[in-house]
Amino acid sequence: MASVAEVKAAVSAALQQVTEGQQAIQAAREKIGEAQQSLAAALDGSANDAVGAAHASLSQADQQLEECMGATLQAVEQAETYTATL
Secondary structure (H helix, E strand, O other): OOOHHHHHHHHHHHHHHHHHHHHHHHHHHHHHHHHHHHHHHHOOOOOOHHHHHHHHHHHHHHHHHHHHHHHHHHHHHHHHHHHHHO
């Protein structure tokens, strides 16, 4: 069985990986925002249904990434709560 120090170190390493994942999520959200702006500029004035669908899909992707970020924050909180009890 691992010692308390080993468990805390392992949790800390996992949380570092979560932090890296959160940075990737944020970068993805920024790129999606840039894509939305580019798409809006390129297709300005178009009333085609596909344009609206593309915008809606990008908005949905951004929302889902925001939910992912929230889930990672909750996971970090739970892991920190656990290690505080050790």
